[in-house]
Amino acid sequence: GFATIDNHRQLRVGYPEVIYCEGKTTEQVKRIIEFMLTKEKNIIATRANEEMYKAVKEICEIAHYNKLGRIITIRKEEEKYTKGYIAIVSAGTSDLPVVEEAYETAKILGNRVEKIIDVGVAGIHRLLAKLDIIRQAKVIIVVAGMEGALASVVGGLVDKPVIAVPTSVGYGANFGGLSSLLSMLNSCASGVSVVNIDNGFGAAYNASIINKL
Amino acid sequence: GFATIDNHRQLRVGYPEVIYCEGKTTEQVKRIIEFMLTKEKNIIATRANEEMYKAVKEICEIAHYNKLGRIITIRKEEEKYTKGYIAIVSAGTSDLPVVEEAYETAKILGNRVEKIIDVGVAGIHRLLAKLDIIRQAKVIIVVAGMEGALASVVGGLVDKPVIAVPTSVGYGANFGGLSSLLSMLNSCASGVSVVNIDNGFGAAYNASIINKL
Amino acid sequence: GFATIDNHRQLRVGYPEVIYCEGKTTEQVKRIIEFMLTKEKNIIATRANEEMYKAVKEICEIAHYNKLGRIITIRKEEEKYTKGYIAIVSAGTSDLPVVEEAYETAKILGNRVEKIIDVGVAGIHRLLAKLDIIRQAKVIIVVAGMEGALASVVGGLVDKPVIAVPTSVGYGANFGGLSSLLSMLNSCASGVSVVNIDNGFGAAYNASIINKL
Amino acid sequence: GFATIDNHRQLRVGYPEVIYCEGKTTEQVKRIIEFMLTKEKNIIATRANEEMYKAVKEICEIAHYNKLGRIITIRKEEEKYTKGYIAIVSAGTSDLPVVEEAYETAKILGNRVEKIIDVGVAGIHRLLAKLDIIRQAKVIIVVAGMEGALASVVGGLVDKPVIAVPTSVGYGANFGGLSSLLSMLNSCASGVSVVNIDNGFGAAYNASIINKL
Amino acid sequence: GFATIDNHRQLRVGYPEVIYCEGKTTEQVKRIIEFMLTKEKNIIATRANEEMYKAVKEICEIAHYNKLGRIITIRKEEEKYTKGYIAIVSAGTSDLPVVEEAYETAKILGNRVEKIIDVGVAGIHRLLAKLDIIRQAKVIIVVAGMEGALASVVGGLVDKPVIAVPTSVGYGANFGGLSSLLSMLNSCASGVSVVNIDNGFGAAYNASIINKL
Amino acid sequence: GFATIDNHRQLRVGYPEVIYCEGKTTEQVKRIIEFMLTKEKNIIATRANEEMYKAVKEICEIAHYNKLGRIITIRKEEEKYTKGYIAIVSAGTSDLPVVEEAYETAKILGNRVEKIIDVGVAGIHRLLAKLDIIRQAKVIIVVAGMEGALASVVGGLVDKPVIAVPTSVGYGANFGGLSSLLSMLNSCASGVSVVNIDNGFGAAYNASIINKL
Amino acid sequence: GFATIDNHRQLRVGYPEVIYCEGKTTEQVKRIIEFMLTKEKNIIATRANEEMYKAVKEICEIAHYNKLGRIITIRKEEEKYTKGYIAIVSAGTSDLPVVEEAYETAKILGNRVEKIIDVGVAGIHRLLAKLDIIRQAKVIIVVAGMEGALASVVGGLVDKPVIAVPTSVGYGANFGGLSSLLSMLNSCASGVSVVNIDNGFGAAYNASIINKL
Amino acid sequence: GFATIDNHRQLRVGYPEVIYCEGKTTEQVKRIIEFMLTKEKNIIATRANEEMYKAVKEICEIAHYNKLGRIITIRKEEEKYTKGYIAIVSAGTSDLPVVEEAYETAKILGNRVEKIIDVGVAGIHRLLAKLDIIRQAKVIIVVAGMEGALASVVGGLVDKPVIAVPTSVGYGANFGGLSSLLSMLNSCASGVSVVNIDNGFGAAYNASIINKL
Numbered sequence A, B, C, D, E, F, G, H: 001g002f003a004t005i006d007n008h009r010q011l012r013v014g015y016p017e018v019i020y021c022e023g024k025t026t027e028q029v030k031r032i033i034e035f036m037l038t039k040e041k042n043i044i045a046t047r048a049n050e051e052m053y054k055a056v057k058e059i060c061e062i063a064h065y066n067k068l069g070r071i072i073t074i075r076k077e078e079e080k081y082t083k084g085y086i087a088i089v090s091a092g093t094s095d096l097p098v099v100e101e102a103y104e105t106a107k108i109l110g111n112r113v114e115k116i117i118d119v120g121v122a123g124i125h126r127l128l129a130k131l132d133i134i135r136q137a138k139v140i141i142v143v144a145g146m147e148g149a150l151a152s153v154v155g156g157l158v159d160k161p162v163i164a165v166p167t168s169v170g171y172g173a174n175f176g177g178l179s180s181l182l183s184m185l186n187s188c189a190s191g192v193s194v195v196n197i198d199n200g201f202g203a204a205y206n207a208s209i210i211n212k213l
């Protein structure tokens, strides 16, 4: 075998293992999922391309693919959602792939989710107009590229935990998301923590743990 | 005036403004605190040196200084603690200044706190021996320098949110905390989010919001 | 001689040469100013320490020193100010040294100036409360450290040129001002241009040219 | 919807929203433009590929595409130009794509423009020969890759604001435009401010605000 | 000729020269191997693509290609293995290409090898379950991407030399393997030394020298 | 026109302008050469692809293309070579493209050249065996990737100027040639100066000036 | 307590815990050593300043301090040395502090050691003159700053494992040891592995494990 | 001994060994010079502080110290100068320490030298006014910090080899000389090669070799 599936994980951390498809062959992804299907648990495979999706579809009719978010989800357990919700706030249209990865992850993990998109700080009234729905969330994910200023502005307006996801949207001195990563790590607003560049999955996973506390 | 105190903050984000003393003169710190003392709210001043503490002590008898953590706290409100607690887990003795900053912040914000120190991954049995107390926390802060591996190991063993604080402990290819910052951002464990290098205050502030959800 | 004074500069670019004192000896600074005093033009010396100021004071009674801004100015020409004004907007108290450098520069170059300080994005209502005075300026300087988000927020609210000055205020992943520099260069607001980290002088010089167009 | 169009922007900052096409699908670009066409305002879409242009052309006959500059412009308002002009000065032939992006932007925003191209500092007489036309501009854009020295040289010869655009032209220790970005930020000439690497649009937008003051 | 084959190397360092195929043409690789085949020694060619393998196969029937590891090996000498073995421990399925490069190298150099794969620290029980086989090795190679924490954890559990290979597996703040490289260089466990990112060959070569001491 | 040809250059710096083809269209390259052909001077075009070569061949029969070195040369002047020669010393076969760019440049500029290739420090006897021919050169170019140690070793063995060219050969912590660039800049041998990564042209141009002093 | 001493370490990895004094107070160092003295094992404290040494001396007469190497050693166990020896080869006199840290560590761990210092590649005959003593070692430590070329040259001349220690000796583009770190990681010689910048302790610890295999 | 003096160097590379004092103790510097004084050759010690100078003075009356350049020279051989001269051209007064290091080195090595200082590109007429004396040099050293543009401008005006020395003069995005280093490496002028940041010694040593060809 090329994998040591972590079967205890559900017990230990409360969720089954998640498949990170980048750097795996389609064959490997398919066989890992084949094995996991025997467990009757929900399955998540991130960074999956369409070829992988097709291969999975062959062995699992109900596999669902979010193309923009590049994520496969398989719902084996009953749908059941939290009362509190996660707000996913994003800066621009180009950040949508990360928003979608976060959205699918949060949903399959059983969370209610509200998306508030394209409300970057260059036109701050757009954000202020949505403040109510953001403030009523139990936890907030902020997705932003370029200078990532949205995280600080949101962080200064709410009393809930903010999980910031820098994206690689931008060019030049963006250096693959570095500008928005550093920006978020240096946020002058205090309730902000940060995950890796473009890591919509990690943000949603984290938000889900908090939302269910 | 040299400051625009954010009086609304208590209402908006639930806590009053916190003073970051680095780059301010002793005189400035003293005058900001003088003004805030009129509000009967708890006060936090981070990165404060002893000279600043002495100046503050003159105008406020009950000011408390944690020398290792370089943090001044003034308790004006009644002591009242949460039921759930925050666990602060740290890798080595050299990380203690950051641990102390986090500890003082968490306490003044009204949280029960447990410290589990010097349990770095080079001797992993030390960590495993403390797993119970870590797992029962509502939220966990991991403080580690050098390669910051502790965050991933803890993240893989618990089902609670982990807030990782990279420290600047180390030398050479540590590059002022960069090694442990990048390490934590790339954690293969999913429930980990990260704050700035040496930002014990930010981690505790964040943990406090979550602990009180 | 250790210097080739650029006497034509006044003619060519409209202002005399400005002295950057860092890396010069007190003796050198003094002798350059001695020479320039023969020209009956205003004189600016940036990054000057107190020892340099004292040495200059000996040869020029009217030399003025802004200690926080570390800048010496000598007014030889008649005071005369522009009608339009430059707004200097800053994020936190720790950014004041850069604000002062910019302020002194703008004044000696003959500009009306308004300072709006400590209005960082963590408490955005502070900024919104000052919007009128900012919008009526002819050109705006934004001074901010940490994540430098203030530049984008201001840039999205005004129809005037914004000159952004990242400061080295911060620690850890701030990397000496890099976070706020990259942030400002990647601003999602379109009217923002950037000068070097902590370069209050350059921002004011630039703003002055624009203010006098 | 996948976008929150900022309709107020024209009022607030004087220009309508500009579309950044990178990271958006052709479908998204088309639909955003479709919506904006209902407003009878000029439209700018930067970083657009030919496929996007074709899609836009289908819904708008008068769409214009500058292939080198990768920019779509749609003129709905009457042509009307400023009296003062913007000079765009560039170092080498390889910098032309950025020059063209700046040129189209400046024109559609209503500015008179003069292009002075391929006058890099390796043959400084080429620049000196064009000094008159550069000096008479109201604001100057300097576009240069490699070591970006042109910005400093121009900055030392004029009394007008210089907006410097580093380009990613070069290789090796150019690091994607970093060399020329840092060079321009450290310019020893005082009237120079900088925008992001390859950001011809931002430079022109900025220059336009200044040109119209 | 385009090459100066180092014929003395076998004598000097105990092994013949190894071919690094990246940046060489298929023709060059083929001709170097053709020459080396006259020496009746084992041959290793790393970073070889399939086209190169086919070209080599034409001149050498027994050439063997490990596609995942991108490595060609030609066994001309008699098979003979060490008594002690090298353990190759890896974090995730995506690290397998580097594992395979190390594996093939170690085998052709005459070492017994044990592979323990997909035992990353996010599920540390997987590692603990294999501790016996790891501890009985004479030297241990640890292959890990993302945050590379596995090297420190293994290093703290064994009394044998650990050679750590950071991999470029990951994205965003991974910066092409930098996160895991810095992590391993800053390991708080003392018996860990490091080779270049993705350098499975170098790790195995090194381990082989040690295994044969 | 899209170019301002620097006709004075021959007079000023002794050589005509050289065309850097990267980032130019085939059409642009062709038209620049067409213009230069009217001058009866030798022509050099670096970083040229095969399509460009074909286009140039159409307008100039005698155009010569070195495919490995990606360089077009056109000899319009009489062949005439220096008495002293330039030695081009290189570390590995993968560095050959840079060697060839340097070689063609040096030849068309009228220099005698000796190539000593594949003599990297991993087998230092190969270098020592060629020491005579290296020492008798008037100026030495050292081309090396990976750790670039060859420059220091050669620099310590000769009394002639050494021009070091770091190459981007390598992977991982090579960071696109950074390792060998930094290595050469920090050379402990004193007679070594450095040009940009992969800049074979610049090294040869420089060596040619020195060789003709 | 402020420390969780790892008492099992002797059993698990064969050596007791080593104290890293940087970032610890003198008081902390003293108390950790006080505790460890009860175990009758050898003690090592690295990066110790003179004040720490004096404090330790008070509680332990036989404490030994190597001032250049900044290392305290306490020998409680009987002196007993290996038959094979470790060679420590260094480039320049400025690298001596790291050499000394490695030397003391290797000795207290029970190894025979030979020092071959100041044999950097700028004068390669110095190295060649010592080749015999280097080649007869069982394992070799190479200590070098600046461009770190010595590791590659030694690596190409021996058939023993080479542990390379980059030092921070140098300035400018040395960037605190980065040049020599990257150089060593990219070594074209195959038997070289690397530890952190200035980590003489780690190199010796590693070499000791290998020397005792 | 702590040093292996390279006595052959004079024979091999034409000059005796040069002492780099940084990181050496005063005692070490003194003893190395004591030994070298027995050889009746000129001696150079760079990066020497005043304490070192005093110690050397005790054993050698004729030792000469250039305080600004931090360099000790001892002339034991007869004064004799080349016919051609080296021009040292520098950008600003703050670059003088590097100029002086280069000057002393060039003189003691027997070269005629002309200094042209404070002629940075912000006032290019200052440079043009000195063009004759620069052009008549046999080799040119350009010393510049900040954006280092001077190297390109000079390089485009002369037909002699230019050795560029970036200096660490500047702040912020200068990053310790990185901006001017990258600038010079990417020079669009072709005859420019580069040495390490602040390496006035290396530039002069190099220039001297060329000047004497």
Ligand SMILES: Nc1ncnc2c1ncn2[C@@H]1O[C@H](COP(=O)(O)O)[C@@H](O)[C@H]1O
Binding pocket: A188, A189, A190, B017, B018, B019, B020, B021, B046, B047, B199, B201, B202, C091, C092, C093, C094, C118, C122
């Ligand atoms: N140690 C700290 N690290 C990060 N942020 C802090 C710290 N201490 C205070 N702050 C933040 O800094 C802000 C105050 O900045 P200033 O206006 O410059 O005093 C507060 O609102 C806090 O959110």
Ligand SMILES: Nc1ncnc2c1ncn2[C@@H]1O[C@H](COP(=O)(O)O)[C@@H](O)[C@H]1O
Binding pocket: B091, B092, B093, B094, B095, B118, B122, E188, E189, E190, G017, G018, G019, G020, G021, G046, G047, G199, G201, G202
């Ligand atoms: N100079 C050194 N460099 C790197 N690691 C060290 C050094 N000295 C001690 N250590 C490691 O640091 C660990 C102790 O860390 P701490 O708990 O903070 O004292 C020890 O177990 C050693 O493995």
Ligand SMILES: Nc1ncnc2c1ncn2[C@@H]1O[C@H](COP(=O)(O)O)[C@@H](O)[C@H]1O
Binding pocket: A017, A018, A019, A020, A021, A046, A047, A199, A201, A202, B188, B189, B190, E091, E092, E093, E094, E095, E118, E122
């Ligand atoms: N998009 C993602 N970003 C970061 N980590 C992920 C992602 N998807 C999955 N993971 C983590 O990667 C681990 C699997 O790695 P592997 O063994 O290589 O498949 C899982 O346990 C997840 O925690």
Ligand SMILES: Nc1ncnc2c1ncn2[C@@H]1O[C@H](COP(=O)(O)O)[C@@H](O)[C@H]1O
Binding pocket: D091, D092, D093, D094, D118, D122, F017, F018, F019, F020, F021, F046, F047, F199, F201, F202, H188, H189, H190
């Ligand atoms: N391969 C190369 N690397 C660096 N510079 C080059 C190269 N080829 C040509 N050049 C320089 O680039 C300049 C031409 O730039 P451009 O005006 O963009 O064609 C010439 O004057 C040369 O000095």
Ligand SMILES: [Mg+2]
Binding pocket: A091, A092, A093, A118, D003, D004
């Ligand atoms: Mg938008």
Ligand SMILES: [Mg+2]
Binding pocket: B091, B092, B093, B118, G003, G004
């Ligand atoms: Mg410890």
Ligand SMILES: [Mg+2]
Binding pocket: B003, B004, C091, C092, C093, C118
């Ligand atoms: Mg404030």
Ligand SMILES: [Mg+2]
Binding pocket: D091, D092, D093, D118, F003, F004
């Ligand atoms: Mg050109």
Ligand SMILES: [Mg+2]
Binding pocket: A003, A004, E091, E092, E093, E118
């Ligand atoms: Mg796995």
Ligand SMILES: [Mg+2]
Binding pocket: E003, E004, F091, F092, F093, F118
């Ligand atoms: Mg070879």
Ligand SMILES: [Mg+2]
Binding pocket: G091, G092, G093, G118, H003, H004
């Ligand atoms: Mg020496």
Ligand SMILES: [Mg+2]
Binding pocket: C003, C004, H091, H092, H093, H118
């Ligand atoms: Mg000057």
